[in-house]
Amino acid sequence: MIPRRIASELTHLIDSYPAVALLGPRQVGKTTLAHEIGETRPSIYLDLESDADRAKLTEPELYLAGHEDKLVILDEVHRLPGLFQNLRGLIDRGRRAGHRTGRFLLLGSASIELLKQSGESLAGRISYLELGPINGLEVPREDLNRLWLRGGFPDSFLAASARVSQRWRQDFVRTYLERDIPQLGPRIPAETLRRFWTMLAHHQSGLLNGAELARSLGVDGKTVASYLDLLVDLLLVRRLEPWHANAGKRLVKSPRVYVRDSGITHTLLGLETLEDVLGHPIAGASWEGFAIETLIAAVPPGTQANFYRTAAGAEIDLVLTLPGRRPWAIEIKRSLTPKVERGFHHACEDIAPERRIVIYPGVEPYPLRDGIDVMPLDHAARALSGG
Structure with missing residues (x-):
């Protein structure tokens, strides 16, 4: 394992915002880093390229409302673009119940549509962080x-x-x-x-x-x-x-x-x-x-x-x-x-x-x-x- 320098910044953002989007190319280590974060707190992980995990979100508000005390990690989130509107309602209801931060970690390979869709639906509720390939400060x-x-x-x-x-x-x-x-x-x-x-x-x-x-x-x-x-x-x-x-x-x-x-x-x-x-x-x-x-x-x-x-x-x-x-x-x-x-x-x-x-x-x-x-x-x- 190669420790990633942005891990501490990602943790800080999760503790400061209801939703955080971690952007980066495929295979750059987003899922690995998300699992590391998830091991430090109550969390669930859903891979939206998996038919089984997508099926759980057939009624997203119903399913996710049962996990409002956990960090929900949604991988390849651009595969379900309609989900962002549901997340907005869940975040707003959670805020009223005292769950103000650390609700969702969204992982996306493509920034194009992800930024557009999340920006329109989650304005003021989401922060963005980019994970690039390993750089020269992360190796001897x-x-x-x-x-x-x-x-x-x-x-x-x-x-x-x-x-x-x-x-x-x-x-x-x-x-x-x-x-x-x-x-x-x-x-x-x-x-x-x-x-x-x-x-x-x-x-x-x-x-x-x-x-x-x-x-x-x-x-x-x-x-x-x-x-x-x-x-x-x-x-x-x-x-x-x-x-x-x-x-x-x-x-x-x-x-x-x-x-x-x-x-x-x-x-x-x-x-x-x-x-x-x-x-x-x-x-x-x-x-x-x-x-x-x-x-x-x-x-x-x-x-x-x-x-x-x-x-x-x-x-x-x-x-x-x-x-x-x-x-x-x-x-x-x-x-x-x-x-x-x-x-x-x-x-x-x-x-x-x-x-x-x-x-x-x-x-x-x-x-x-x-x-x-x-x-x-x-x-x-x-x-x-x-x-």
Whole structure:
């Protein structure tokens, strides 16, 4: 078992709200974490992909009213979209009876409809928390390269060998394309979506060029935008928006796009071993995406994540604006002897960051001139988390 950093935050939210939605891709560990929470208090677990458990909710208010003193864990809750209206009535009646918090923990693979339906029905009664794949703060430093290679899905990371891990990820991609996405509504040919996902992996960390992707796929720009929205909503792709607070500069307006899990990136590109990855042109961009996911997972709630790039070439890989503070400027390098380009210095002059950090794959932090700190990934993540 790998302890997840958000477990304490999830417990706090359950103790503060009537309902909490834990969002994340399939197989990321939502059910395991929910069972851990459930073992600490009276609870029941219902898997809404199970016919037997769905049958129990034929009359949901009748069944759930008998368990108002327990935490009810509803897995794959998007399978019963009509349930949210029932939950609203149960929560309101429970409040009048003194059961104000800790009523429902909702687990969902897809944020699209779940957020829409729950937001409309449970406004003011629900809090949301995202569980991503295992990140660089959740494993020992000596396991970082394995985590980067295999990605953070637990079954992939903990697999007996690189080959078994690769096979798991191949099956994961195929299952998402052929079963899960069609179940969620969009009717997109699996092979077309696979090609699109693979193109994004080839362009890892690149600026989004919708017209180029549309030409390659033989579709129009609106279709590409809908494919991208789908993968972003499913928490499989990150769209990193550009910094836009400095009106005096000509700033790049296109977002950067990352396949969020590095192991999925490598599988889409057919890379099985660390040597395969290190010998591929994608290595630097893959490491950048891996670092960004760990850093964003470490920051306090309410932090804004952007990148900065001007038409003149001033650039910062990641700008993190913590609540109530000036931004942190973060450059990510795969080299053990990282060099900071002139564009980073110019960009820092533009945004006046609170801290200037270069992430590198070494083990020891050290200072550079101009107030720049070179740090291993885990050091920077702990600094951002306040730990």
